[in-house]
Amino acid sequence: MRVVLLYLVLASFVLLSSIKDGSAGITSSFIRSEFPSTDIPLDHEVFAVPKGYNAPQQVHITQGDYDGKAVIVSWVTTDEPGPSKVQFGTSENKFQTSAEGTVSNYTFYKYKSGYVHHCLIEGLEYKTKYYYRIGSGDASREFWFETPPKVEPDVPYKFGIIGDLGQTFNSLSTLEHYLQSGAQTVLFVGDLSYADRYKYNDVGLRWDTWGRFAERSTAYQPWIWSVGNHEVDYMPYMGEVTPFKNFLNRYTTPYLASQSSSPLWYAIRRASAHIIVLSSYSPFVKYTPQYTWLKEELTRVDREKTPWLIVLMHVPLYNSNEAHYMEGESMRSVFESWFIHYEVDVIFAGHVHAYERSYRFSNTDYNITSGHRFPIADKSAPVYITVGDGGNQEGLASRFTDPQPEYSAFREASYGHSTLEIKNRTHAIYHWNRNDDGKKVPIDSFILYNQYWGSNRRRRKLKKNFLMTLVDEAVSM
Numbered sequence: 001m002r003v004v005l006l007y008l009v010l011a012s013f014v015l016l017s018s019i020k021d022g023s024a025g026i027t028s029s030f031i032r033s034e035f036p037s038t039d040i041p042l043d044h045e046v047f048a049v050p051k052g053y054n055a056p057q058q059v060h061i062t063q064g065d066y067d068g069k070a071v072i073v074s075w076v077t078t079d080e081p082g083p084s085k086v087q088f089g090t091s092e093n094k095f096q097t098s099a100e101g102t103v104s105n106y107t108f109y110k111y112k113s114g115y116v117h118h119c120l121i122e123g124l125e126y127k128t129k130y131y132y133r134i135g136s137g138d139a140s141r142e143f144w145f146e147t148p149p150k151v152e153p154d155v156p157y158k159f160g161i162i163g164d165l166g167q168t169f170n171s172l173s174t175l176e177h178y179l180q181s182g183a184q185t186v187l188f189v190g191d192l193s194y195a196d197r198y199k200y201n202d203v204g205l206r207w208d209t210w211g212r213f214a215e216r217s218t219a220y221q222p223w224i225w226s227v228g229n230h231e232v233d234y235m236p237y238m239g240e241v242t243p244f245k246n247f248l249n250r251y252t253t254p255y256l257a258s259q260s261s262s263p264l265w266y267a268i269r270r271a272s273a274h275i276i277v278l279s280s281y282s283p284f285v286k287y288t289p290q291y292t293w294l295k296e297e298l299t300r301v302d303r304e305k306t307p308w309l310i311v312l313m314h315v316p317l318y319n320s321n322e323a324h325y326m327e328g329e330s331m332r333s334v335f336e337s338w339f340i341h342y343e344v345d346v347i348f349a350g351h352v353h354a355y356e357r358s359y360r361f362s363n364t365d366y367n368i369t370s371g372h373r374f375p376i377a378d379k380s381a382p383v384y385i386t387v388g389d390g391g392n393q394e395g396l397a398s399r400f401t402d403p404q405p406e407y408s409a410f411r412e413a414s415y416g417h418s419t420l421e422i423k424n425r426t427h428a429i430y431h432w433n434r435n436d437d438g439k440k441v442p443i444d445s446f447i448l449y450n451q452y453w454g455s456n457r458r459r460r461k462l463k464k465n466f467l468m469t470l471v472d473e474a475v476s477m
């Protein structure tokens with residue numbers, strides 16, 4: 001009896017201490033030797049203009065509807081408008097079907113944009129490879145993409161997460177590492193080109209170079225766009241005061257399909273995930289369109305169909321870096337309680353040029369009279385992940401607050417990207433890959449258990465269903 005008791009005491013001690021060890025946050029001391037944080041020169045091959053008269057360039061695709069049976073193809077032509085038609089089909093060199101798009105052009109200061117084409121292709125089959133052709137004559141170009149599986153609770157799918165990319169050699173390294181990851185769709189957490197670091201006509205020019213730079217990925221798989229501060233392009237000194245003008249002319253999102261009134265916030269469902277995109281730089285307080293839309297969209301989330309609930313935004317709500325410290329507080333005070341109530345699995349953000357992952361923590365009990373407010377461990381809270389480390393010309397944010405706050409699980413100031421590999425309704429495998437000087441090095445990784453299906457009650461239900469299926473199968477055998 002005594003031995004058993006002793007054993008129990010020892011066992012619980014080991015258990016407790018391992019929990020404590022597991023929860024100590026890590027600040028990685030890794031310091032990476034980096035390429036200089038300067039943009040790749042204009043004459044570099046990554047920005048090469050495709051050959052031929054009026055050849056389509058800056059090709060990019062995104063999801064075109066709520067559930068993944070449509071794609072929007074976008075591109076730019078420079079010599080003349082040319083056709084806005086996309087020809088497509090399921091076998092190479094056979095483009096049986098075509099869709100008609102739109103073309104537009106705009107100015108930014110004295111810069112005149114090329115002709116920007118957007119074409120929606122609808123009624124696609126799920127889980128099918130499509131080849132597509134754009135442009136005309138000798139200068140037409142061909143690409144392909146794969147549609148996602150039908151929206152169902154247990155379909156596996158692999159997302160990549162990239163933020164704050166820019167167009168430096170570090171950006172190129174991130175993109176090349178991402179291309180090796182085998183992920184199927186990019187969740188982009190804002191700050192695309194950093195063209196606003198330039199002045200006058202060079203702003204438009206650097207939006208063009210970024211479009212050509214990213215094409216190696218964006219032409220072949222959807223990038224789910226969310227906007228950052230570098231998309232605002234508010235430049236009164238040259239008379240440009242319409243926010244998001246470059247971004248909105250060049251990039252489209254399927255916002256109408258999720259009943260949003262703005263391309264800057266919207267939602268899609270893809271495979272087994274419901275993805276909500278928010279705009280950190282659009283009004284979000286009570287009664288604003290974004291607030292009202294999010295409130296309704298959260299009620300449309302059906303965890304029986306899409307077990308995974310993912311939110312994207314640019315400014316992190318939890319950030320222990322000195323860079324952009326507390327900038328997410330305003331949105332956190334408005335939306336955090338909803339994210340907990342609706343059992344959001346993970347929130348990806350960018351903005352801070354470093355990597356950070358939180359434990360499940362919340363900070364929603366604010367008493368303005370007593371001033372009482374501090375984050376507490378909270379199993380129902382989302383995991384917050386900052387991946388603002390795509391590699392733009394502003395360089396790394398390497399000063400973290402000291403000591404590391406309790407909510408912070410892992411942080412490192414290195415360039416990289418993440419992947420989220422959904423296995424089924426309960427398990428997803430998460431990785432953060434540091435770009436270690438030309439090598440793809442997975443550093444931070446863990447199994448993400450689904451917030452909704454992980455609860456005891458639903459796990460029991462799932463087990464019961466599973467047993468019933470076994471019984472059914474046994475009976476029918």
Ligand SMILES: *[C@@H]1O[C@H](CO)[C@@H](O)[C@H](O)[C@H]1NC(C)=O
Nearest residue numbers: 080081104105106107112113
């Ligand atoms: C759009 O292109 C047409 C034809 O090249 C040109 O005449 C017009 O000025 C352009 N519009 C803008 C806003 O740049």
Ligand SMILES: *[C@@H]1O[C@H](CO)[C@@H](O)[C@H](O)[C@H]1NC(C)=O
Nearest residue numbers: 365366367368369370371372
């Ligand atoms: C807020 O703090 C004040 C002062 O400590 C206290 O009297 C009040 O009950 C608190 N309110 C809530 C809602 O906890």
Ligand SMILES: *[C@@H]1O[C@H](CO)[C@@H](O)[C@H](O)[C@H]1NC(C)=O
Nearest residue numbers: 423424425426427428462466
């Ligand atoms: C879900 O995936 C995980 C990881 O691959 C696996 O261990 C688990 O058994 C799977 N669950 C079901 C219900 O298939």
Ligand SMILES: [Fe+2]
Nearest residue numbers: 191228229351
């Ligand atoms: Fe930013």
